[in-house]
Amino acid sequence: QVQLVESGGGSVQAGGSLRLSCAASGRTFGSYVMGWFRQAPGKEREFVAAIVWSGGSTYYADSVKGRFTFSRDNAKKTVYLQMNSLKPEDTAVYYCAAKYVDLMHSRESTYNYWGQGTQVTVSS
Numbered sequence: 001q002v003q004l005v006e007s008g009g010g011s012v013q014a015g016g017s018l019r020l021s022c023a024a025s026g027r028t029f030g031s032y033v034m035g036w037f038r039q040a041p042g043k044e045r046e047f048v049a050a051i052v053w054s055g056g057s058t059y060y061a062d063s064v065k066g067r068f069t070f071s072r073d074n075a076k077k078t079v080y081l082q083m084n085s086l087k088p089e090d091t092a093v094y095y096c097a098a099k100y101v102d103l104m105h106s107r108e109s110t111y112n113y114w115g116q117g118t119q120v121t122v123s124s
Contacts, residue, residue, distance in 0.1 A: 002026040002113040004096045009118030012086055016122070020081040022096030022115060033099050034079045035111055036070065038092035038120075045095070050105035051079060059105045064090075086122045093117040 008020040022034065032053040039045040049070040050059045058070045069082040083090065097111035104110045 002032075002098050004098060004113055004115035006094065006096045006115040006118040009094060009120045011121040011123065014087055014122055014124050016086050017082070017084045018086065018120060020083065020094055020096075020118060020120070022079045022081075024077045024079075024098065033102055033105060034070075034072070035097045035099070035105060036081050036094060037097060037108060038090075038094045039117075040089075040092040043092075045108055047106035047108070048094070049081060052102055061106070083120070086120075088122050088124045091120060091122050093119050 003025045005023045006020060008018060010018060012018055033050055034053060035050040036048040037045050038048050047061050048064055049061065049068055051070045051072055053072060056072065060068060067085045070079065072079045095117045096115040098113040099111040101110060
């Protein structure tokens with residue numbers, strides 16, 4: 001079993017930055033893929049980014065590429081989503097997720113574990 005706890009959300013003006021954290025506990029993560037998804041009001045949850053725990057390969061949605069950076073700290077079992085140049089359309093609840101299979105990183109249904117979500121609000 002894996003538990004995920006997000007933190008770091010908040011309110012910021014357009015152009016600003018935030019860093020989200022996701023602390024994981026439970027089973028070891030040698031073969032995990034960690035992902036970030038987000039859900040804006042009235043919209044479906046969408047893929048933001050993913051990282052393969054071993055090796056550190058990263059994947060991003062086109063909408064955040066070049067602005068968001070996904071990183072990990074093995075010792076702390078924590079992943080981070082650095083969000084720069086934020087836009088009002090980035091406003092959403094952001095969810096951390098984890099799975100075992102290193103495939104289909106953008107597909108929500110492939111993730112086994114989810115955090116409770118953290119709100120990010122970007123004002124214009």
